[in-house]
Amino acid sequence: MISLLLMSSGASAYIYHMPVNIHSTVEPAVLMPGDDAVIAIELENGAANYGAGGESVAGTSAHSMLISTPLNATRLTGTDMIGVLTKDYRNLGMIGPTDRVTIYYKIRASDNATRGTHLLDFEVQGGYDGITIHRTIPVKVDPAAVSLTRAEDTTLGTVNLNVANPRENKVNAVTIIPSANGVRFSPEEYYIGTMDPDEVFTISFKVDAMGQTELNAPLNLSFVARFKNGETWHESEVYETRYSPPRVEPKRNNLVIAGVAVLLLIPAAYIYRRKRLKV
Numbered sequence: 001m002i003s004l005l006l007m008s009s010g011a012s013a014y015i016y017h018m019p020v021n022i023h024s025t026v027e028p029a030v031l032m033p034g035d036d037a038v039i040a041i042e043l044e045n046g047a048a049n050y051g052a053g054g055e056s057v058a059g060t061s062a063h064s065m066l067i068s069t070p071l072n073a074t075r076l077t078g079t080d081m082i083g084v085l086t087k088d089y090r091n092l093g094m095i096g097p098t099d100r101v102t103i104y105y106k107i108r109a110s111d112n113a114t115r116g117t118h119l120l121d122f123e124v125q126g127g128y129d130g131i132t133i134h135r136t137i138p139v140k141v142d143p144a145a146v147s148l149t150r151a152e153d154t155t156l157g158t159v160n161l162n163v164a165n166p167r168e169n170k171v172n173a174v175t176i177i178p179s180a181n182g183v184r185f186s187p188e189e190y191y192i193g194t195m196d197p198d199e200v201f202t203i204s205f206k207v208d209a210m211g212q213t214e215l216n217a218p219l220n221l222s223f224v225a226r227f228k229n230g231e232t233w234h235e236s237e238v239y240e241t242r243y244s245p246p247r248v249e250p251k252r253n254n255l256v257i258a259g260v261a262v263l264l265l266i267p268a269a270y271i272y273r274r275k276r277l278k279v
Contacts, residue, residue, distance in 0.1 A: 020045060020124060022135060028230035029169040030140040031109040035232045039105045039137060045095045068096045069127055076105045077121040081113040082139055113141045142167060146174055146225040148239035151202050156246040159205045159221060165195040174227040176203060180219060184208045207243060215245035
């Protein structure tokens, strides 16, 4: 909590210019390059918490007049990597004791925004003397995306993957999309949904050949993670892995087997007949 204490500069019917407490939140909490986000800035009149407005002066009759203050304007200034898309606010009106006013600014991280905390300059102009107070609003940027690694395959004809969210904030609508030539995957896409920070899922794809052919040789499989950070869609880097199909014993032809059996029986029958004739 940042307190802005606007003290009176001279004798007046309004002895105190009220403290304004500022709370800010960013959604999503950590941006990726190219992301849109919303900063919610809450301005609260905390005069009562500081004991302000407890004295009466000639010409004043209402206690609430002493502990109310006007908010004339706010301004949020971006940086080279974080742009501000919302116009500044003007004439927000009076804010009474323990009252809260929330203002919203839409911001956008540039495509080349670097990892780290970027500080935006925030100004509040208020009080009866029109004093402007400067504060900073921190905005975090992290380009890390959902990551994919190979997990142990426990079932023949399947590929298992570990899907991890290495970010400080949750991501939504996580979907893993496979691809390979001449291969059919089941499911066609694996939908995970929301992933919390540092959460890991193990998923499985069944791999089959398309058409009547069989998979006899190793082949390359590719996977990509598609997800939302806030309201902005992203894709991970392509993850490639080598897949070796299970060895399948060749099917024996029943006619061939029957033919071989007949050929084996003919000499045996002939020998048996000769033995009978001798007897």
